[in-house]
Amino acid sequence: MKFNPTTLRKMGWRCFALMWVPFITLFVGMWDMPEGSYDFDEIPKLTQYSIIALSILFALTFIFFIGSIVISQKSKNNLLKKGKEAPAKIIRVYETGTTVNNSYMVGFDLEVMPKNAVKFNTTIEQLISRLRIHEFEVGNKVLVAYDPETQDAIILGKIEGELAS
Template sequence: MFMINKKSAASLGWRLFALSWIPFIGIFSYVFYPIEEWLPPVSIYCLVISMCLMISGIVLIVVSLSAGANDNRRIHQTGEPGQATIVSVEDSGTRINDHFVLNVGVRIAPAFGPAFETVCSQVIPIYHMAQIQKNNTVNVRYLKDTQEAVIDFE
């Protein structure tokens, strides 16, 4: 099964989107051609290249957002329940339906095995914001093998 690395997909998407502006400048090459010609071939090529890069970048960015949601759903469904202590809280700068997407650092101490720290990047509903404070204990679901976790508000 093909698994998408959401960070590399997002990074590549933003780079393609940024690079799309370079050929976009070439669209304005028509100023160097006679007025009789509608649009020179160079402008058309630049337009096609720019649009391809821009659309590819946007698709990769959307795919990376979707992959993150799918990962959290998979962890929530198949992960083991446990307790975690919040060690850090950072705003990711993203809002989804007026809810914050936070990067919450947690320390999980499983019943069997060593404790580990991980970062839960997920949408935090506004009515659960009071629970997300440093040194608070929260319920989590985690995968032992990959040490991925999500905060469980249910």
């Protein structure tokens, strides 16, 4: 399994969604207990297991979300430093459901057209300012930095005018 930022973020959301199971069982385990203060050893086993599972899922959620940010930033910096520039055409735009500080995480299917290499298609997700979202419509041309080996890419900006095919 490739641990790219998208995969890590999806795993983080899955762990977050699964946290409801131990959260509910935590209260089910404490249902008949009288009010008061208890040590960990005095609470029912179901509640103990629920607390442990909740803690593990919370930690995994945090690790996956932070890991996706770190790997994404590292990949972006690597592409900006060592990537080759090429024009690309936006084939498809899709929502990822994520926003960060009023910027949208948008998914793109791109056809990258390097000058002295074979065209290839790639899929990327990138934060786009809500003020610039209109620049990234299907059919628009963009400038990308890409890695010829992995075919990872990052959009650098919009290209004005038509590209030679």
